Amino acid sequence: MIFHVLTLFPDFFSSPLKQSIIGRAIERGILKVALHNIRDYAKDKHRTVDDTPYGGGAGMVLKVEPVVDCLEAVRKKTTKERTLTILTTPQGVTLRQPLVERLSGYEELIILCGRYEGIDERIRAFVDMEVSIGDYILTGGEIAALVIIDSVGRLVPGVVGEADSLKTESFSEGLLEYPQYTRPPEFRGMKVPEVLLSGHHEQIRKWRRKESLKRTLERRPDLLERAELTEEDRKLIKELTEKG
Ligand code: JDE
Numbered sequence: 001m002i003f004h005v006l007t008l009f010p011d012f013f014s015s016p017l018k019q020s021i022i023g024r025a026i027e028r029g030i031l032k033v034a035l036h037n038i039r040d041y042a043k044d045k046h047r048t049v050d051d052t053p054y055g056g057g058a059g060m061v062l063k064v065e066p067v068v069d070c071l072e073a074v075r076k077k078t079t080k081e082r083t084l085t086i087l088t089t090p091q092g093v094t095l096r097q098p099l100v101e102r103l104s105g106y107e108e109l110i111i112l113c114g115r116y117e118g119i120d121e122r123i124r125a126f127v128d129m130e131v132s133i134g135d136y137i138l139t140g141g142e143i144a145a146l147v148i149i150d151s152v153g154r155l156v157p158g159v160v161g162e163a164d165s166l167k168t169e170s171f172s173e174g175l176l177e178y179p180q181y182t183r184p185p186e187f188r189g190m191k192v193p194e195v196l197l198s199g200h201h202e203q204i205r206k207w208r209r210k211e212s213l214k215r216t217l218e219r220r221p222d223l224l225e226r227a228e229l230t231e232e233d234r235k236l237i238k239e240l241t242e243k244g
Contacts, residue, residue: 001106001156002032003149004074005142006067007113008049010035012142022150025159033149034074038062041069050117062119067112068126080107085127086148088141089114092130095148099131103148104155111148113141174227176215178208210236217241 005013017026017033025031039047043065050060071085084106093099103109112127116139124130133144154160167177181192195207213236216223224237 001030001104001153002034002078002080002108003153004034004036004078004108004110005113005145005149006036006038006070006074006111007140007142007145008038008115009113009140009142010037013146016146017149021160021164022153025153025156028158030156030158031149031153036070036074038066038070041066041073043069050115053118059117061117062115062123064120064122067119067123071110071112071126074110078108078110082106083108083110084129085110085112087112087114087119087124087127087130088133088144088148089130090132090135090137092132094135095131095133095151097151100151101155103152109148109152111141111145113145115140174216174223175212176220176223178211178215206232209233210240213237214240 007013013033013035017023022031026033039049042049042063048063049066050062053059053061075083075085082105084103086103086109088111112123116137131144131148133147138144154164179193181196185192185197193207195203198204209232213224213233216227217237217240227233229237
């Protein structure tokens, strides 16, 4: 999968994209991230990319011409059939796992990083969709672009290992993760639950499912409404709610 990122700060991406799972996938050629500096598409000698807002007011507004020139140059170079152009902004649709899954169906994503200071409204006509990573304000869309690359990239086959891939499936079922432990069996008096040391696989599976349900009920009851629940789950939820 190819990600194109249009930004005024291409250096922002160099370290994050070298790390860990995504870094390795890029090295192996499963993912590709092409960075495009919007400033390279400014035509004047000062390479101007922003200007004062019409109607007055504080701050600078990202100009339409360099952005659209950059977008069109990138689109000319796209090689894939299934391509989508995204603008990162708090005014967009919130990124949740179902949208992440939908985005992973594209072969090529073009991500335009929005700016806190504002962008010329006419830029919006040149993107397919606006995406927010959550209800807070960032100084620029670069971190949002990284969140999209990370969350979408890890769904591309071969990016994560088998084990992690199974975990994705369980989150897609709509429940929070069960508690996990590793050695030592006791730390400052805090013991690992006995069942996990027992080797009884069926009991372990049941315990984990119950803890997942308990945690979801306590922290994100909204998730339970959409979760894929079995008869056993409903029984466990009843037990958990009657106790409380
Ligand atoms: C992306 N969630 C948050 C911020 C912005 C008031 C102040 C600032 C038009 O593009 C943008 C982009 C950004 C940076 O991205 C985020 C973000 N997902 O903050 C603003 C909007 N309103 C505008």
